[in-house]
Amino acid sequence: MEFKLKYITDDIKLSSYEDKLFKTEVVFDHHMLVWFISGETKIIQADKNYLFKSGDIFLIPRNQLAAIINYPKDGQPHKSVVMHLSTDRLREFYASLNVKTKISATQKIRSFDKHPLLESCLASLMPYFDVQEKFPENIASLKITEAISILRTIDKEIDNILANFEEPYKIDLAGFMEKNFMFNMPLEKFSYLSGRSLTTFKRDFSKIYNTTPQRWLTQKRLELAHYQLTQKNKKPVEVYLETGFENLSHFSFAFKKQFGISPTQLTITK
Template identity: 50%
Template sequence: MEALTITSVPEIFISCKKEVHYSRELILPQPALVRVMSGEVRVAAADRQYNFYEGDTVLFPRNQLGRMSKLPLDGKPCIAVSIVFRRDVLHRFYTANPVESPVFQTAGLMEFGEHPLLESLFNSLTPYFKLADALPPDLAAFKMEEAIRVLRAINKNVDQLLGWFEEPGKIDLMDFMERNFMFNLPAARFGYLTGRSLTTFKRDFKKAFNNTPEKWLTKKRLELAHYLISEQKRRPSDVYFEVGFENLSHFSFAFKKQFGYNPTATPV
């Protein structure tokens, strides 16, 4: 299953989820600013889970790997406004406004508290969303630049995230896979995030784990699922997606093949 990318959505848009909604794995090829208007947004990363509520604003870096859930809260749907920064807009801005010191990519997302400038920015978008769910491209570019200036006025450290244009460098393959195996990504995407071509990724993976990515990932995901079901008493229907399977039937088939019994019959 392919991860969700911003090519499938407009650049500035509003979303409304009246029921609990679980996204696919989310990898943003460009940074995105998200404002929660109501409800709750949860983001599960490799090392922790983030919870955002009404009034929270978060800036997601490029190539952030995680899994997003949108949930209603207190009888209100989950409504969020997203600004996905186009590369050409960012490059044009930072060419005209170079930073004073070298830019390094920040690790993880950036959270913002309440601020008058953020309030003004998102309030200015409300009239447009009464006409449509997304802004026209030319108007979106104008609002993107305004958003960049607002964020820089609040926290100069956003330059470390917004002004980073390099591709992922080669990193420790074993460490990355051990921390991120539960995300349902194709091998080519795992390769990209570790700074490798698909061919090099498969070759290095074989050296590191003495196995193919497909077999190793299935085994790791099933082992985690077994632990969650048997030790934490979680239901298979709540676990399969969390550990990286696309649907319950495929998970149940793989689980029985691995352990010899259905996940619903896991011994205590």
């Protein structure tokens, strides 16, 4: 496995991955503007899956649970330019603007269909990854400001995402967990996104489900995996990637312990 990251600033990076696939489950602290140079990425969220290919440009809003699976494609590595749009930088950008936003409960990934203005902005960063000199912060700031300005020009709804500086508030815990249990996240992330401290999260969870979060999460993931294998005819390697298990061997062990048969045997006997 060879996964490389090269930063020209803390907020602008080039990633490259050359193995079969790379999976991560994340909640981003910043909005992420991504331009694919080569490869494919599948992004799994609670209510929708996305597939992005070479040339695609998209924005992942902050504080959204997602499983991200990166694949090399057609003999080319998975390669992308990523720009962080941090809350501090966005506050500075919007400070002089009179912007009224509509705050949506769910902020979706936004795709920009290889837009030439965004592509030109992000492609102009490529030469800087090949030089040894330190990238000037004022140029980095200008590039990020340029990207934000282009986003506001081509997407009239983008202010509802970029100018939303609220932190997660206390929400219905049962609804949140039933929607997001398939993401293999630390309990601290689940508690934060539900608007609770870890102690309050565990207390509220116990009142609702009368069990621990870890036991409940494992049970829900196994039930979903069983459904996908038997009703959706998915392969075990697909299922473990989409149901919150760390790897195929861990998934197979837990599945057999629960159902008395391995995922592979179940698909064969169907």
